Amino acid sequence: MLPAPISAERAYEIGRDTYPRIDLSRDTFIMFAHARAETWKGNPDRAADMFLACACVERIPAAVAEFLAAFGERIPQYLGKLARNADLVAEVRQILVTRCVIGDANKAPALMAYSATGSLEGWLRATAVREALSMHREGDRHASDADAALEAQISWVDHEISLFKQIYREPVSHAFATACAALDAEDRALLRLHYVDGVTTAKLATMFGISRATLIRRLAASRALLVERVKAALKVASGVADQDVDSVLRLVRSQIDLRLSVVLKNVDESAAS
Structure with a gap:
């Protein structure tokens, strides 16, 4: 037996109670709910889900962070045996974030x-399953060895940060520049070699005389340190509200902005001049 139907106004209140950090306009949500009246049917069990979906479509940073926190780590569970392929999992995650939350100039986010x-x-x-099966049929994508799994953890070709940049473009640019300048020369050199010069992890491992797995861990540690520097810059002088910093950092931790290469290059060129 279905629960008694509720109004869109009541659904909004349930959503706000479930996600108190998400500042979604009541009017925006009610329009979203009314557009789904025939399928939603006032089911209170779907109120919080609809609230989160609406807030993600509106590109509210805290909502995107909640979405990723709630579902991002569950993707391997959704894919079953296909999750043994780390590259496939990473690609599915990127597609879900890109297509579900961001969309593009010609297509609205799939969450619509x-x-x-x-x-x-x-x-x-x-x-997720549909996308994974589609990619699996396109060809073999075996990446089950330990190095590939580690590599997937630092994959940086992702669009999550692109969404983030659209919302916090200026504060993030300033924070990255400040954070990169604050890194010590060794960490910055490692990041620059990889992101600016495109040196592969295999070649970097040879250059530094360490195993590829160790190099990947070291690169990940340098990125983690950079994220902490970004957090400090955002809090101190970049204009991001205190209540948004945690949401921001969830996105920054997940992927380093593709623009990192530009920032690192600019920082080093400025230091040399």
Whole structure:
């Protein structure tokens, strides 16, 4: 037996209670809910899911962070045996974030199609499996060895940060520049070789006389240190509100901005001049 239907206004209150850090306009949510009235049918069990989906479509940083925190790490569970392929998992995650949350100039985010008939997680699981099967059929993508798994942890070709940049473009640019300048020469050199000069992890391992797995861990540690520097810069002087810093850092930790290469290059060129 279905629960008694509720109003869009009541659904909004449930959503706010579930996600108190997400500042979503009541009017925006009610329009979103009314557009799905025939499929949602006032089901209170879908209120929080619909609230999160609406807030993600509106590109609210805290909502995107909540979305990633709730579902990002579950993707391997959704994919079952296909999750043994670390590269495939990383690609599916990128596609979900890109297509579900960001969209592009010609296409709205896929979350716009969420009808609230079922759970948001169920909708995401079906999307993840469909994308994974599609990619799996295109060819063999074996990446089960330990090095490949480590490499997947520092994959930086992702669009999560692109969404973040659209919202906090100036504060992030300033924070990255400040953070890169504050790194010591060794950490900055390692990041520059990889991100600016495009030196592969295998070649870097040879250059530094260490194993590739160790090099990957070292590169990941340098990135982690950079993230902490970014956090400090955002808090101190970059204009990001205190309540948004944690949401911001979830995105920064997940992927280093592709623009990092430009920032590192500019920092080193300025130091040399």
